[in-house]
Amino acid sequence: MAVDMRLPTVRKQISLSGSQSTDGKHLVVPGDVITSDTGFMRGHGTYMDDEKLTASVAGEVERVNKLICVRPLKTRFNGEVGDVVVGRITEVQQKRWKVETNSRLDSVLLLSSVNLPGGELRRRSAEDELAMRDYLQEGDLISAEVQSVFSDGALSLHTRSLKYGKLGQGVLVQVSPSLVKRQKTHFHNLPCGASIILGNNGYIWLYPTPGQQDEEAGGYYTSLEPVPLPDREVISRLRNCLLALAAHKVLLYDTSVLYCYESSLSHQMKDILKPEIMDEIVMETRQRLLEQEG
Amino acid sequence: MAGLELLSDQGYRLDGRRAAELRKVQARMGVFAQADGSAYIEQGNTRALAVVYGPHEVRGSRSKTLHDRAVINCQYSMATFSTAERKRRPHGDRKSSEMSLHLKQTFEAAVLTQLYPRSQIDIYVKILQSDGGNYSACVNAATLALVDAGIPMRDYVCACTAGFVEDTPLADLCHAEESGGGTTLALALLPRSENIALVQMDARLHQDHLDALMEAAMMACKGLSKVLDSVVRQHLQEVSVLTRE
Amino acid sequence: MRETPLSNCERLFLLKAIEEKKRLDGRQAYDYRNIKITFGTDYGCCTVCLGKTRVLAQVSCELVPPKDSRPTEGIMFFNLELSSMASPGFQPSRKQSSELLVTLNRQLERCLRNSKCIDTESLCVVSGEKVWQIRVDVHVLNHDGNLMDAASIAAISALCHFRRPDVAIQGRDITVFSPEERDPVPLSIYHMPICVSFAFFQQGTYLLVDPCEKEELVMDGLLVIAMNKHREICSVQSSGGIMLLKDQVIRCSKIASVKVSEITELINKALENDRQVRKEGGKFGFAESIPKERITALKREQAPVEMKDIEETADEIVREAEAPSEAVHSPVIVATGTGQVGEGLQNTWGLEEEDAEEEFQGGMDGKEKKKGTVCVCVCVCVGCAGFTHETIVQLV
Amino acid sequence: MPVDTKRVRGPDESQSPLVFLPPTAQTCEVLRRPGDRGKGDVRPLFARCGLVSQAKGSAYIEAGNTKIMCSVYGPRETERKDDTDMKSGRLVCDVRLAPFSCQKRGAWIQGSEERDLSLALSESMQPGVCLHRYPRSQIEVNVMVLENDGGVLAHAVTCASMALADAGIEMYDVVLGCALRQDGDSCLVDPDFSEERGSWQAGYGENQGRVTVALLPNFNQVSGLHADGEMREDTLTAAVRTCMDGCHKLYPVVQQAILRAVKRKAPPPEK
């Protein structure tokens, strides 16, 4: 039995030392005029007010050629075609599942966008429709890819690849979508002994690295065999590391997660989330990331 | 309240402020982890918490879904211990329902709801400690929470109260000044365009003074907007320093 | 039942009309509809008609213990009810009508209670033990827009009209006298706050006083200013998510002050009339105030809308329209007794053709009737204030 | 605030006459219980099924002066669609204390005590009912306490499980309830109202408490446990065991009552 009671810690003012602060960045708050030049195109997070391009959210200005958008620090997931997401089934409807993906509307997974057992090109029969809950039921987690975006902003997902599908045993960590770095692949088998899916929507799935035999399962069979203890330890440690990094707003990608994992090894797993230890670990991770960059 | 002099001959108010002086404002964004956006504000002794959820799928009856913009849903409540005399219910009485409605109207004017068709944005505010200017504290807290949640707005919405004593407009009234029965004006302003999102006034005031009173309230709102602006910029800077790649 | 939403074409038409500074019932932008104030046989009962909007207020009183915080003050209580009689959309379970209810109630409270229009200290009977509670119940009988103004006029008129029983205190005994024993006493009223509503359209570009129901459906927002005739503002409330500028508010307050003095005048006149009638022993009450009219279903008041353009257009239509004579000569008969145009079979009700036609013509505006020739009846549909105009071209 | 206008209310500041009764001269130690009842004995129980003809199933229980009736409706389509649990049914329990059931008149509107009892009953009954057999539907259990003479929750549990059985709702086992009043070192099983509250007033002693247990007798599973007061852990453990014994004692009575109802309902055997 362990209980750790303490007084709340006073937040440290982060020193905004001029050297490496925000000089490279253009930060705006709602109502700030970004430019009155009419040659630019209006992107997300901006609006036109009297011919002036004005910010509507607080964040960093991003300029791609003529397109100006403002990326807020924290927001719901704004999905784009090709994004990898992890989501939870909330409703089984006719020929479709409703999936919670941290977007502003529930996403949709059509029955026609999943690989059913027995081959890709099989026709969807009436029996399939009735048996939808056997494949995926309320509460189940899936990994999927954004197939298209409806006009109202809702996402349509698909799992037509062996890497997507229903998720088995593991741990879900939810962070802000803006903390997940966009990469070529969001599936990683970390060398520390576990695998990770970094969903673009901020939902991160940690699971034991699958053995070879799991490959042909087609994504709808999940093993309920107990996960060995060492794997669990790694997963739990990774989970706490992810939360620590997210609390300190460090971008999440395979290297940052791995560095954090390594610097946490000197501490007990359950202590990682204590504020002072969290500070220490994250500081060390940052340092290593900087070294690697520089 | 005959014996109580709201403005001394030297021009000081009950709590020692000048007529146009605001109370001390402290605020913080991102108080809670689970909500999409949250903020806490202290305006003198008035303390308010605001939490924003969404935009998300419309909950409850589907019928309230709007197909061209987002639904804004507000609930105002007061902690039972927030007032000097204990409140029986945190919300649900006429005054709180009216306040919820006013908040909703205020933010419908400011949030760019047309960007989010068929969704819903929940704004919940809670007064933890009440010492006058509850509406304005709620509006200011909710503005910060909306910014925290990354929901697009035309501009900040800043609200402040103003009163009128002996031909002098007083800014940012505290509870003692509000309850005296004098004129109270609450104003929610979009400071940059000087658009008024909501105006509400109580008790008698001669028409000729309205201009001065509104001007004072607008000045106070602009003062507040500076504070909010610095809070947001500070927050923005801190976080973006951290997230640099 | 859900309120029928306004169709898009109606909405566009209304907005277009407002842009052209025209209103459906022919008013100017800052005009009120007809206000009629009538009092009931009892003291403190009053109905107000504002155009077709009709509101009833009833004041009553009761002896109650005072609030702990104000032991020497009487209590004012306001309650406004929206019944589904006034509009099928008013149902307590519906969120929209409950929001309206809260707004109206609170606005009424703020306008009358917070502005201290009544001397509440004079309502104290025994300090800390018994005070009068004055209760004002306002019922909406018919909803045709601008309930707030109608309710505030009704409430303040009823309060002015009200008489409470006289009381006497001897030691610890309180005697309440019946009206026969002692004349009831009126309330002491400091001033009469009256609400004036301004509807804003097109993001505050256009502004109308006293919006009717259709106008309320298309408005962006509302600004209610309560004032008394001393040009004192008693409450200001904006609603509906519009962006206002300070100058607009000030301009509205100036308009309001003019309107309020007119209405106050009207209320005073109505009160005076009532007093006169009561003194002379004449008949009073609602029954008296209902004008004796013959009930004729097709009777129509002269539309206050400027008809000139419309008549011209109608003439034009008539001129251009070639008499489709074929229609007369070869009526389409789908089956026996159906699809008849013009003269034909007897109707099944057994009425004389003559009567029916006469009645119909009675309903048309006389000047458009050209007996014996092509009869064109052009009524223009502006769909306001209950006038249903339809463009009918009929050939006889 | 809606008030009961049909009834002449007393003055605003009125008090129940019970307040002015001289405090009951009860000692901490209850030496003898009324009748021949020993401390460990439950009161004789009268139990009968099927007295509300409109209900799917119903039961009536009388133990001492405690009188409880229960009716069961359903399964029927669930009212709350938003509950996402599609796989199992809902058990809706509603306990009402009749206004005349206690010494002090209660209100008709459900008070917080009744809500607490409803929740406790629901939690105690759920493990016994095969709710997975009734997906997307709800079963309503309405309990009316006609007279409260101690052990309301315990008897309500027993009564409800009889009514459920009478309604033909599938159950793993009947659920039986038993209450106990711990008073120092002695404990009184199935206390009546005065025992339940009684010496409580003067009781500043140790080990004062009340325990209610709901038991599935055939599975030997505890489906409900409620205790308050102040007890040592070992006393509590012993009290729970005593209550479980009490439940087992009730079992034959309840079993017989249910069997009787079933026999009555069953069609006469064909010759």
Added chain:
Amino acid sequence: MATVQVSEAEKVYVMHGVRDDLRVDGRGCEDYRHMEIETDVVSNTDGSAKVSLGHTDILVGIKAEIGKPRPMVPDEGYLEFFVDCSANATPEFEGRGGEELGVELSNTLYKVFNNRHSLDLRSLCICPGEHCWVLYVDVLLLQCDGNLFDAMSIAIKAALFNTRIPKVHISEDEEGVKEIELSDDPYDCMRLNVENVPCIVTLCKIAHRHVVDATLQEKACSVASLLISVTHKGMVTCVRKLGRGSLDPDSIFEMTETGKRVGKALHAPLMELLQKEESLGKKRQKVGFLA
């Protein structure tokens, strides 16, 4: 969030973890998450405390008002509990949505304090039969991440520790009319003895073991839990089975034993922390929500 959804596979993962004494967040079965406690956070109250346990945030405000003692116990004051599950915690609680949970929580609190030793109610008496202090304990739920009961009871204990009730002087005039005067001096006040105030321990039965301080995810994996409130001496003041499942008698006894042990152990660090905070005195930088 009052409830979370969990898939079958996640459930299995959690259950096996509990079996191995390694929970998802790395804790053992009897470990608490780390807890932050601060008192005196709302100045309008007579005592207040804020507790955060993981992401569960609870604010307790206590107001003392003069009321009439209950006729049955004329020489004692009493406590009133109210739990406000505000929409801040989750949109589900909007309107009257939080009422059900609020009533459940406050009813449990009444049960927990339904004994003579938790708080000396006689010290709340001002004038027997006429006046007494009524302590309104208002719990405000700001964020909800499981284990509400434990966090709530700790917050209440801290707030009661922080409570300062003004001293009263009763003067009697010639006619025998008593007048109550509150002391003007803010330092002239009465404190409560909170030594015996119990803490609640909720044990969640997961698979064949039980865990303390369950997160929402863990709660979703268990069908039954046992709530035990324990004083610092190890006396049990309230036991309650929660949830829709049933428990084996043996596991109940095992859980009561654990509950008692854990509950007893909660008191010492809590009191130590409260004393420490008080010793910092007025200079202490108040954190509140600005942290």
